[in-house]
Amino acid sequence: MSVSTFRAALIVDGEYISAWQYWMLERLLASRSVVLVGVIFRQPDAFSCQRKMNTALLKVLQYFDGKLFKCPITARVPTNILPLLGDVTLCDAGSKRYQALLADQGLDVAIDLSGQAPLPELLSAAKYGIWRYFYGSPACLSDRYANIHEYADRRDEIISGVERCMAGQDSPECIFSATTSTDMASINRGVERTLWKMADFIPQRLHELALVGEADFFRNVRERIQPAANPIRHYASASPGLSMTLRILLRYPRNFLRKLYNALFRNEQWVLMTKTTANATDAGVQEHFHKWIPPRDRFWADPFVLEHAGEQYIFFEELVYARGIGHLACVRLNADGSHTEPVTILEKPYHLSYPFVFQHQGQYYLIPETAGNHTVEVYRCEEFPHRWVFEKNLMEGVEAYDATLLEHEGRWWMFASMRQHQSCSPSEALYLFHADDPLSTEWQAHPQNPVVASAARARPAGRIFREAGNLYRPSQNCAGVYGRGLNVNLITQLDLQTYHEEMVSSYLPDGEHDMNGMHTLGIGMGVSVTDAVHVHRRLGILDRWMAKLT
Template sequence: MFVNAFRAALVVEGEYISAWQYRMLERLQASGNVHIAMVIFRQPVATAWLQRFNASWLSVLHYFDGKLFKCPVTAQRPTSLLALLGDTHLCDVGSRRYQHLLAQQALDVVIDLSAQAPLPDIIAAAKYGVWRYFYGHLGDKTDSYVGIREYAGQQSEMLSGVECWRVGQTIPDYLFLATTSTDMASINRGIEHSLWKMADFIPQRLHELFQVGECIFFSNAKQRVQPTTLMPPQHKPSSSFLMSLKILWRYPNNFLNKLFIALFRDEQWILLTKAIGDVTDLGTLEHLHKWIPPRDRFWADPFVVEHEGEQYVFFEELLYARGIGHLACMRLNSDGSHSEPVTILEKPYHLSYPFIFKYQGIYYMIPETASNHTIELYRCEAFPFRWVFEKNLMEGVEAYDATLLEYDGRWWMFTSMRQHQSCSPSESLYLFHTDDPLSTQWQAHPQNPVVASAAHARPAGRIFTKAGKWYRPSQNCAGTYGRGLNVNLIQQLDQHTYREETISSYLPEGQNDMNGMHTLGVGTPVSVVDAVHVHRRLGPLDRWVVKLNCFFNRPILKTRYALAAIPLAFLWFDT
């Protein structure tokens, strides 16, 4: 059963681990690539009174957050690992059995789930080193405080990943890096998103190592985790009195912001058009011509198709009363106007992102059908309005915004996926390839997910070429869904390696009454994008409210106000 599988050791601080770590071990065992040969127990380090106080404070915080947002923290629930071990060898650090097993087991990798520095003899025993998770900052090796610092500091993303310690190193190599969008309302939701996603990190990277070999694997890791993208380790406690005050400030502030938006704003996805010269520079997307739909619906996910000298825009239309999207099409006139939209595809489940491509003279469409757990293919019978179901390219997957590219003699599918319902669907880009776009046998890329970033992963339109280079539009979903757009230059694409570099970004946070974008429909000479249009019921007064809110939310100013309040309080009581 374990022929050619990696032999791994597991380091823990006791029988109980977090539920997301238990899921990670289940994924390892199901892969068939890894055999847990031994489990090493380390005595946990005694905690100081301040750490115990912080833990108690966090428990109270998680409890009330879970009640308020109906989201208890399930990922950190203590779970016994004994049910997964079977006949696995067990030992304590420093024991005679421990020394004997290290010498005899011929380990390939050690997975260290403890919060302590890895021991030199364990590092020396593993061919590919000791692999450890980090949370939020490179110095954090426990999931106890994940998301706390980011929520308090209003950071849009939470950092996490896997590091590797090998013999002779004073600092580790970083094998994988991911960011998760910080939930701006609930700490618990952000923690759930981050930790359940992390359950896939080590199984996926071991699968990549198994497929491509040591040389390519470590080369890929070095390329995808550039040192400039990493934040220096911070050993400052993630929970302190000042941070607690920041968190307590954030809850009522978030509530008031949401109440203000509900009472005085309407947000609606609309389409915008412009003859764009350099589409790789998203800064040119300002001052576009707006196509605002009726107030009972929104339009989003535009794709431009040129057919027989005419331009057509395919897009998602969602009627608020119905609650799920369908697909529509309209012709783009030479004077910049458009024809009335015509519904082209409607299902009992949600449809969006009508990606259209031409193959062997026939138009095909792949809409987003994640709620049906399929990637569906439709064939055009009469352009542009009649489309018929052809087949499912994939089944049993939750895939979003599938985007095809014919490159170097193969067809490549870029799609955003999630492996757990608590994770965001917008933060992990998966890549598949085949020699026939109509095939149902798509081969997964060994680096999957090839991009793991809330700010850059999810597809945002057709991949386009300029001056012999290929560019992939992507969404920025850090902090909120559909926050903005990126254009990424594809640097390397083959069956072992994928690399890209972001060369342009645009975040329309309030400019021209726009508060987000997430799809770029490239056309010639006119391109179309979507955006969140803000209908302000208070008119100009709305902008002053926003400026005032930004002023009071500056971290430095809040600290100064808190310090200034202390002497003022004494003066008040003296009177």
């Protein structure tokens, strides 16, 4: 496949940019999609006295947050851009060299990190316009205000993305948006997750444009960007005022009291639940279920159901708290809904979970989650269901979570949640790969990666299943807290150029039946198995009333 190369200009307001922006530029220069032909310097905007005061208060707050939670904001460390540029043309906006750059270089795209209004002459000169980042809703153009409104207002997700400014357009066009889970305790952790993740946005989208071409790229943009994902653009009001800073300060004692109460009077444990079901799309409904509660020294999660020789088996993760890492176990489901004693089937010195079992050419294989080993491993069954031997690594040097395979129209597809930076969450970006064989070591990345960029529905949550001729992908809702809930998504398009899905159902346990969360769905013959967070309440009915009041 031929790959286009774009001529790009970078707009900054000085020699120093944020560390996450520097990392973005490194990734951009290392790609085959972009050649940087010029860097344009602009004078920074002048701040009012009130805005300076608000910014200073926010810096103080974030400094103490960094000390309290041992999480300084490394993403915004000023980093000198000049050593990275080599012989790239440098010029000031409006200078003769700047005019020559616009006239002679044939720019395809301008990447604006200045946070200022677009330069009109640059809008006309760049074929694909000026691309710039936005932060939050209401949106702002400066990374110093990322996660401020979301944390103060107790929102579950932080919106961020890339927008394009074109000559003749009344307002910017959103070409990519993503959400990051808001950390309910620390404002800094949410900022770190958001900014380091944003370093991928522009390099990935320019790579997609280079691979699929202009027509398919902007068609994908229209399908991927939902109207609700476009943030309300009140840039002038996006900077925080004194009242918002005070609201943020009040979050800290409330968070401490909530954490103390939970530690004293509640204990949470992942358990399994089974129920009979005829409609797989409603399998997550929490009615008429039977709980399997493990011993209090461990939890059970990530169930997968497999039928073999007329019997149904459930594979799952078991984690003994004293050991601290998970291993894989299996039980046989009895006709009366009970199960046999769990038997450990795979144990490693690193964490194992999400036992994705599949059959290929009459042989059973198992792909566990082995992100801690930076591999995607596959095991072959030698004696069903208890003996599995290592076959090969499908991928190496990656941090992939919950790899899920699907055979569709003659190809094999791998869905996995991935992250590129350790500060980011592993649950917010779904990557898609394809190969002609499930045991291949040459998996090709989909040009739209990440095909889903949402804390509320990216991470896989079980086997993709077919019903009435349609494909449905279970996904986790990790907005606000890991394992908050479960979604079922209808896959509407899956090919080498485009992936699209629509959420058709969502399950968010809210304390009813003593459950606060779920994140995996297993579908069997007439039965579904899910995991859930079971709440052991030391205060009994008093705690239930307390939960309703708060």
